[in-house]
Amino acid sequence: xxxxxxxxxxxxxxxxxxxxxxxxxxxxxxxxxxxxxxxxxxxxxxxxxxxxxxxxxxxxxxxxxxxxxxxxxxxxxxxxxxxxxxxxxxxxxxxxxxxxxxxxxxxxxxxxxxxxxxxxxxxxxxxxxxxxxxxxxxxxxxxxxxxxxxxxxxxxxxxxxxxxxxxxxxxxxxxxxxxxxxxxxxxxxxxxxxxxxxxxxxxxxxxxxxxxxxxxxxxxxxxxxxxxxxxxxxxxxxxxxxxxxxxxxxxxxxxxxxxxxxxxxxxxxxxxxxxxxxxxxxxx
Numbered sequence: 001x002x003x004x005x006x007x008x009x010x011x012x013x014x015x016x017x018x019x020x021x022x023x024x025x026x027x028x029x030x031x032x033x034x035x036x037x038x039x040x041x042x043x044x045x046x047x048x049x050x051x052x053x054x055x056x057x058x059x060x061x062x063x064x065x066x067x068x069x070x071x072x073x074x075x076x077x078x079x080x081x082x083x084x085x086x087x088x089x090x091x092x093x094x095x096x097x098x099x100x101x102x103x104x105x106x107x108x109x110x111x112x113x114x115x116x117x118x119x120x121x122x123x124x125x126x127x128x129x130x131x132x133x134x135x136x137x138x139x140x141x142x143x144x145x146x147x148x149x150x151x152x153x154x155x156x157x158x159x160x161x162x163x164x165x166x167x168x169x170x171x172x173x174x175x176x177x178x179x180x181x182x183x184x185x186x187x188x189x190x191x192x193x194x195x196x197x198x199x200x201x202x203x204x205x206x207x208x209x210x211x212x213x214x215x216x217x218x219x220x221x222x223x224x225x226x227x228x229x230x231x232x233x234x235x236x237x238x239x240x241x242x243x244x245x246x247x248x249x250x251x252x253x254x255x256x257x258x259x260x261x262x263x264x265x266x267x268x269x270x271x272x273x274x275x276x277x278x279x280x281x282x283x284x
Contacts, residue, residue, distance in 0.1 A: 008034075008123065015122045023118045036118050042111035049104025053077065053160060056097050076161025077101060080154040101160055102144050109137045128244065135248045142255040150263050176261045181268040184257035191250035198243045 009029070017024030025037035035043070057075035058068050065071060080095025089096050116130040148156040158168040173179030180186070205225075209217050219236065226233035234242060265271055 011122050011124075022114065023121060034115075034119055034122075036115055038111045038114035038118060042108050042115060045104045045111065046108040049101045049108060052097060052101050052104070057161065073162050074164075076159040076164035078159050079157045082153050082155040084155070085153055086149055095154060098157070098160060099154065102157065106137075106141065106145065109140060113137060132244070132248060135251050139251055139255055142259055147259050147263070150259065156262070172258075172261070176265065177267045177269040179261075179268060181271060182257050182261070182265075183271075184253045184260065188250050188254035188257055191246050191253065195243050195246040195250060198239060198246060202239045202243070 013027060015024055022037040022041075026035075026040060028035040028040065056062070056077050058071045061068075061071060062075045063071050065074075077098045078095060079098050080089060084094055088099060113130050113133045116133055117127060119125075120127050120129060144157045148154050158165045176182075205222055209222055212221075223233040223235070261268070
């Protein structure tokens with residue numbers, strides 16, 4: 001590990017910077033961790049956003065409990081009131097601090113993704129890690145920025161609190177009637193469990209084969225098992241790619257599930273009424 005770290009540091013120094021993207025600028029290290037330009041931005045805005053949230057939620061005793069731990073769990077920063085629309089407000093009572101924390105969090109997430117991109121570039125790796133993280137960020141951006149803008153109100157974003165955002169999520173489905181009728185919700189859940197199932201198959205295969213190495217078990221035996229069991233073997237690299245893209249599509253379809261609610265679809269139960277109106281049903 002020490003020799004690898006020394007090589008990594010040399011490559012970081014020798015890799016030319018891309019000033020326009022901020023990649024390779026300020027080759028700063030904290031211990032063994034590479035920070036770089038985007039790491040500095042992430043730490044700066046992350047500290048500001050987290051400090052504001054802790055100050056507003058924990059230290060101001062918003063739940064009137066006198067207990068900071070209770071404040072941490074139950075406290076929240078409310079989204080701007082509906083009359084603000086998508087404008088910026090400086091009124092703390094109408095959502096100013098929510099806007100500030102959301103902006104800080106968004107900049108922090110994107111900066112951390114750019115740092116991952118920088119590290120991948122230095123190590124001459126593929127960009128799957130920053131790609132996966134950017135898809136995770138897309139869920140936050142969809143819920144807190146894109147959907148409120150499409151609906152014309154920051155009030156559509158969720159409040160910033162531990163229990164508060166869970167309550168918001170629970171209420172969200174009821175606002176648009178039966179959320180189980182949302183096809184993109186169903187696909188997202190199926191892909192969530194599907195990625196877990198794929199990785200469970202992979203992990204079980206590795207464990208079962210690892211204990212049989214002394215008996216001459218090879219990749220061919222593993223592939224043969226899946227040829228017989230499923231009729232097809234996707235291979236060692238393929239199983240990772242399948243799990244990777246299954247997980248990513250889970251998040252992207254979940255984004256679609258949320259952004260369509262309230263914009264194009266107001267009632268997911270009635271969404272399927274078009275099925276009864278299709279021409280091939282006439283006469284039945």
